[in-house]
Amino acid sequence: MSLEVRTIGDSDLPDWIRAMHTGFLRPPSVTKEEIEVRRAGTDLERAQGAFHAGRCVGTFRSFAQRITVPGGASVTADGISNVTVSPTHRRRGLLSRMMERDLRAARERGDAAATLVASEWPIYGRYGFGPAAWVTEWEVEVARAGLDKRYAGPADGGRVDLVDAAAVLRHGPGLHERLRATRHGVIDRSERWWRLATGDIPVPGNTSWTEPYYALYRSPGGTVDGLLTYTADEVWDGMRPLNTAAVHGLIAVSPEAERALWYFLLSVDWVTKVTSCYLAPDDLLPHLLPDPRAAKVILQSDFLWFRPLDVPALLEARTYACPGSLVLDVGDPWGLAGGRFLLEADPQGASCTPTKRPAELSLGVGGLGSLYLGDESAVRLAALGRIGEERAGAVRRAELMLRTARRPWCPDLF
Known part of the structure; x- marks a missing residue:
């Protein structure tokens, strides 16, 4: 029986999700709740599946995206995600067929480029993608950073406030758009993105999500110029706290906001180590510290791949x-x-x-x-x-x- 590549419909979605889980080495089970959440965020006209004997063995999805380019303008891109081929059906040209269908449709729509985050380097160069933006993750040893634990707030007269998810939904989208207007490589975030990030919509397949801490930086004039999202573990060595704060996101539209949010987190009691989210390779972080050697790189990798259309x-x-x-x-x-x-x-x-x-x-x-x-x-x-x-x-x-x-x-x- 021949292999078929086609656009999927509602009835295909459970099998398509199972195939995607299989390709990403996740448990293959699919719940009704996950189907509902994924369906709400999937344009089926831009979702493809590869089928063999009635079973989905390959997945591919794209969506509309805006990406900021040098100078602050943005272009429409074809964002590609959820790309898998089941291990039983590799090396049969399925990804090539799905990719070509998608890119030709994107070119006909007038998209200027296609983008993706590559799981493996050797795959996407043959389709015309090149690595275009990298990321770095840092680990900061708080005791070596040289900051005074008596830190009492931003020196510029601004302030940092802990807030709830509702405040993030109010302030986050506009703040991100301000960042996107000034930093090339940043992509747009939909209302759905923010609802998923704050737990307002359950993250598909993620049963371990817990509410993080949110901190807003307000400038001396009261403008929200920064947002920090982080979690913390609870580790003790006898009576000594050895807790790690993990940053999940940081938006700062001014150096003052960036400095204030890092200094705030590094001053939290019991936190002895801080790990960053994906930051730009030329981020200010290490040199914001009195002792930059307190920060070490724990990941540096290609991230965004770009394909001109x-x-x-x-x-x-x-x-x-x-x-x-x-x-x-x-x-x-x-x-x-x-x-x-x-x-x-x-x-x-x-x-x-x-x-x-x-x-x-x-x-x-x-x-x-x-x-x-x-x-x-x-x-x-x-x-x-x-x-x-x-x-x-x-x-x-x-x-x-x-x-x-x-x-x-x-x-x-x-």
Whole structure:
């Protein structure tokens, strides 16, 4: 019997969820409650399944996403998630079939790019994705940080308040949009995202969720400029507390807010260690401390992968560090975004048009995906043989134009 790849319907959802659990090595059981929660957050027209003998053996889902690009504008992206192939049906081209169907539909819709968080490095490069934003997790030894445990609040006259989930639902979405307007790589969060994050909607398949602590930073003028979400364990060595506070999220739209929230958490009684959430690799955290060596990296990894679908729209949407022009020859084996393009940029904007001029740089669409958000170095990719310099000086020019002062950051797993 042949393998079928198709859009799923309501009746397929229980089997589709079971297949997804199987692919992610989770218990395969599916509850009625999980079906209801997942159905409410799934656009079935953008959910695919691979079927063999009436059984789902592969899953794939996409959704509408907005991602901020260098300069503060945002573009529409095809966010991809829930990608699995059952271990009994690997190496049969199922992921390739689902991916191609989705990307072609995204291109027809007018999405400028596709994004995903890769579980394994070798998989997605062959589909035109490139690693575009990285994350770092830190562990801070409180006793070594050099902070005074008598800390009594922000030195700038602001304040930190512990609040409940209702306050987070009021203040969080607007705060996140302020962050997204200034930090490239950040993606939008729906109302559903916030309801899941605060326990207002149960997280599908998560039976261990407990309410975290929420702390808001208010500026001296009373504006909410920061939100910290954390939990704490309870560990004692005899009569000595050895508790760890784990940060699950931190939004700060000013350095003062970021400093105040970290100092607050590091001053909590009984906390001897703090672990961070996914932070940008150039986060301020270690250097906010009197002794930065109190913080050590416990994870540094590629995170957001980016796949261009409309090269002119993408290159015209972002800003550039300096004026210049480049002729890019972009290769795309699926014919979705390839071609030769003239990019002309200055501080007032950019234009990108198809051209017949001789190429100055040649690269695959995945290489452009890695360069686009400003994190990767054109010089490094050239040294690795992943882009070709067809005209002397073009790599250096690309380096100067495309790199950004701050590294892109995507704090959200999806």
